[in-house]
Amino acid sequence: MSENPNTEILSLTDVGKSYGNVHALRGVSLAVRQGEITCVLGDNGAGKSTLIKIIAGLHQHSEGTMVVNGEDVHFTSPRDSLGRGIATVYQDLALVPLMSIWRNFFLGQEVRKGFGPFRRLDVARMMEVTGQELAKMGISVPDLDRSVGALSGGQRQCIAIARAIYFGAKVLILDEPTAALGVKQSGVVLKYVAKARDAGLGVIFITHNPHHAYLVGNHFVILNRGRVSLDSARADITLDRLTNEMAGGAELEALSHELSSVSSSTGPTAAAAGSRTTEG
Ligand SMILES: Nc1ncnc2c1ncn2[C@@H]1O[C@H](COP(=O)(O)OP(=O)(O)OP(=O)(O)O)[C@@H](O)[C@H]1O
Ligand SMILES: [Mg+2]
Secondary structure (H helix, E strand, O other): OOOOOOOEEEEEEEEEEEEOOEEEEEEEEEEEEOOOEEEEEEOOOOOHHHHHHHHOOOOOOOEEEEEEOOEEEOOOOHHHHHHOOEEEEOOOOOOOOOOEHHHHHOOOOOOEEOOHHHOEEOHHHHHHHHHHHHHHOOOOOOOOOOEHHHOOHHHHHHHHHHHHHHOOOOEEEEEOOOOOOOHHHHHHHHHHHHHHHHOOOEEEEEEOOHHHHHHHOOEEEEEEOOEEEEEEEHHHOOHHHHHHHHHOHHHHHHHHHHHHHHHHHHOOOHHHHOOOOOOO
């Protein structure tokens, strides 16, 4: 594959997907470039998860084309997607809670040693690599034998990202990695999202939160009821406009009016809420 920065690794053209007679996606075009973060924003039901499920091989598109590294593809299983270097980190399913950190890191790609009946897991080696890789990302976990269930949501996301980078992913898809996190933890995860980009991956970052998107994004795509309502490079858009587009400008204005009439009877704080979206 080409090592030029900003090479298009993955592109969708006019992709559509129907579930029975529900058109979840229509005419969606999108490009993912190496060393860039493409943010996909949109409200509940906009089609974000459907979009990434198509790229991850869980669903198939019913219209349009998907090209990976210059080749037309139609995935029929997650294995097809992984085989093309596309790693997907799902919000809740990123890791197995009952297993240890190192075990999760190597899940499905375990290192073994010895021969024949003496062949067994090379635990020491896997622990060593896990420790090294996490340290490289600046993630400090005192005990790699700890079960993942004891970690915070943010730490789990970071470990899943580190694993994708170590196993050579070219494209990393993150489905709302900061949705369930507080402000501090979101910041930590965003830092690792940026690290994945700096490591040369093409990142697709799904989020509801325009503030989070704008902190790291190179490119922004807004989905609205299954269609692309905005596609903009960072240089061409401000955070204010992104937030406004995301909220659907007119709807936000109406909400602001509604809230300010409420605030005149209940107190001074509600009006301010109308002018900004809340943190995810
Ligand atoms: N398996 C399915 N069967 C039928 N309809 C579905 C299915 N999955 C999604 N949909 C519908 O497709 C549309 C897009 O859903 P999708 O889950 O992609 O939205 P989303 O942007 O990820 O929303 P959220 O922000 O709530 O996660 C919705 O109308 C949804 O009801
Ligand atoms: Mg979703």
